[in-house]
Amino acid sequence: MLDERKAAILRAVVEEYIETAQPVGSNHVARSERVNVSSATVRNEMAVLEQEGYLHQPHTSAGRVPTDRGYRFFVDSLGRGSGRLPNAQNHEIRTFFETSHGALETMLLDTSRLLANLTNYASVVVGPQHEAARLRSVQLVGMNAHTVLLVAVLSDAALERHTLEAPFDCTDEIVALATTRLATHLLGSPLADLPVIAATEDSRVNTLVEAARDALAEAGRSHTGDVFVGGTARMATAFDAVETVRDVLATLERQYVVVTLLRDVIDGGLSVSIGSEHGIEPLAACSVVVSPYLVDGQYQGSVGVLGPTRMNYSQALAAVAAVSQRLGRRLSDG
Amino acid sequence: MLDERKAAILRAVVEEYIETAQPVGSNHVARSERVNVSSATVRNEMAVLEQEGYLHQPHTSAGRVPTDRGYRFFVDSLGRGSGRLPNAQNHEIRTFFETSHGALETMLLDTSRLLANLTNYASVVVGPQHEAARLRSVQLVGMNAHTVLLVAVLSDAALERHTLEAPFDCTDEIVALATTRLATHLLGSPLADLPVIAATEDSRVNTLVEAARDALAEAGRSHTGDVFVGGTARMATAFDAVETVRDVLATLERQYVVVTLLRDVIDGGLSVSIGSEHGIEPLAACSVVVSPYLVDGQYQGSVGVLGPTRMNYSQALAAVAAVSQRLGRRLSDG
């Protein structure tokens, strides 16, 4: 563990570096408020901090730059309520959620934009899972002789759709019968726990009903939540190497990777993942700040922010926390 | 108009510059196949081409770079069938559309990625409009006392959803009645031409039915097609100025701007818009190659590619044409 003075010096370096993006020298630190020792002492301490892996020196006779480990210490030592949002931002969040309405998807996309605006980093919003959601409506629609569209409305206002391929000619009558059976047996049940539907004498109806029920159950099981990414343009100026920018953007387009990343961080009980911690190679220069949101007391999804490792953690934490809380509340009542 | 020799020189400059991104000197052009004059003559011609606005000289003693006008001439002089796709790419497109199935949205998103891979530029796919689509299924679902979800399936397999706010308590019965009325009167009609529904004695049912019909009609009128953007990461390396990258990415996030851009180009009867031609300030360094696709013989949407003005037009044109044609065909049969 670091003694109090080393910790203060490390914090000072991180803060300075976050602000200026320049290697920080002992003089700057010594001049800082919280440290009341000479620059020579700071130098000695910084040498130790470097040996222990908290700082890095780009080359002799340069200042120090925090390593991922240094950022980690910094983030862990941030007090819980440390970051307060400016009133203007708080107000912006509140009015956003008060005035937003319309389709769930639109709102989540707008939420990701809100978050990007607040923090000036790229943002990610993972939509609610469907596992706990109940079936509000289910309908089969014949599109042509062999394909039937399954449309379901869930209690969280999400829409689930699925294309079913039928191995026989689907008449309107069969489709209607199947729809009725599905509705009478499944409505009101959570996707995770759909009752089995007894067979009828018409095997084609049975086939359709089975396929639909399976698709819904599968959706409840595997649906990881839709992803909405916003503010990617801000990544262009966040790094100086264009290759980094390209790699980060390319990774953000692979939505599966993004959901998994957020989920892993949350499952690990963390709210911040720094640089190489998350093990996604092209995002090694990035940190992620995440917060799950609760709908009716249950974990349903997450919102997050993705920026360079030298991002403003306390502001990002505050913004992400505020947005996730408001979002959860907003989704809790219809 | 340019005489044949000037045209040949201009074409040579454009081709060379597209390939190397370096200002092109008279020697390179003189050495080219299609021009059989000395470099001195080429210099004289290039001076004229510059005066007439086809070329630009970054500074004295540098080669020439095409202007937007130069690119325009080049593109216009490309023979129709000039650009042939390599067989591998043709094959890739074919198998993509043969194997893709599932929800329309997923397919369009994947299409945009396909196009980005083929061309190495950012790509845009605008989904079908709903104007001509017929109503296949319509359903109201009560979400809570005052909100009702309207879900409609269209003949192009698209799903239209809308939240209706009811100024009274919605019982399941009212919702069911309204659904039935909507279904019996509207199914099969194109959104652009929905029949008026006579009132019943229950005014609350009437209100709901009216609201739903209006929402559908409005959707048919104003729905411009969903936008799917792919390959944005490739913009990171397409320009050397990071600000340009940032501005382009930011613009690509504003989907409305993108749809409008594509539509304007197509409405102007063009398939390429170069640099400042389209008048969108932050995209002044970009060219757009677009192609509409036809579903059952009707214009329904478009696919396009967005790259730097020095993009490979003939390849982009070929790829966009191939994809739009296949996409249209794929959407024509369910």
Added chain:
DNA sequence: AGCTGGCACTCGGTATCCTCGAGTGCCAGC
């Protein structure tokens, strides 16, 4: 024992200067 001021040293960034060569415009001659 621990901190500090002092000092010699390092080394990347910036500025300056120079050279090189690709490119140009122009002109006289074929």
Added chain:
DNA sequence: GCTGGCACTCGAGGATACCGAGTGCCAGCT
């Protein structure tokens, strides 16, 4: 009207020098 020749331009790239922020270390002070 085209071409070879020529003088000129000017940015890119390399060498050199300098500056200063920053370091490590040590002797001396508290």
